[in-house]
Amino acid sequence: MSHEQQTRIQAHIQAHRLVAGGLLPLLHAIQDDIGYVPEAIYPDISSALALSVAEVHGVVSFYHHFRTHPVGKHILQICRAESCQAMGSEKLEAELKSRLGVDYHQTTQDGQLTLLPVYCLGNCGCSPAVMLDDEVHGRMSSEKVSELIDEVCHG
Incomplete structure (x- = not known):
């Protein structure tokens, strides 16, 4: 994950951190932007949304739509x-x-x-x-x- 991608992900986290039920919209925003949801950002998401890392992982792994690795064009x-x-x-x-x-x-x-x-x-x-x-x-x-x-x- 590049520094630019990390910066964009942090912007998405900040935009969704006070949104009630913001986890799914946040995950969609990240994946729409960079193509996947890196596991390395789960702690940042969990901290911002007052969730455990396990809860974030659980949602990402439950929905087949979310990807945790970069994809092709x-x-x-x-x-x-x-x-x-x-x-x-x-x-x-x-x-x-x-x-x-x-x-x-x-x-x-x-x-x-x-x-x-x-x-x-x-x-x-x-x-x-x-x-x-x-x-x-x-x-x-x-x-x-x-x-x-x-x-x-x-x-």
Whole structure:
């Protein structure tokens, strides 16, 4: 974590320290800003919000949305909920893991893409679904996802 990131995180902590129920909005602000919530800042958060470090860790680890490590420039999430599995997401994830050379929670060698599982994108009628950055895409195949990746990473 860079000095600049630490400074920005401290600004977020100060902005949320007096907000009732401010932990989740604070965690979102930090992750939206630097891409993840570093475990090293849990003590600062706990002190500012009068929580224990264990409580902060518990919230971060409970919600799959929060990441504790840096991610790639783009994030690809593959839905693993029942509807998507029934429509072929397991095959899709296997093909994409092989193509990208990464497993879940890993980033491609070029730093462009991090692959993450997600447990429902709310797009069940268009399974299998993926989310690339902040955009949900339905009725996906390995070829369609590869085209999306090429467009954002190399386009």
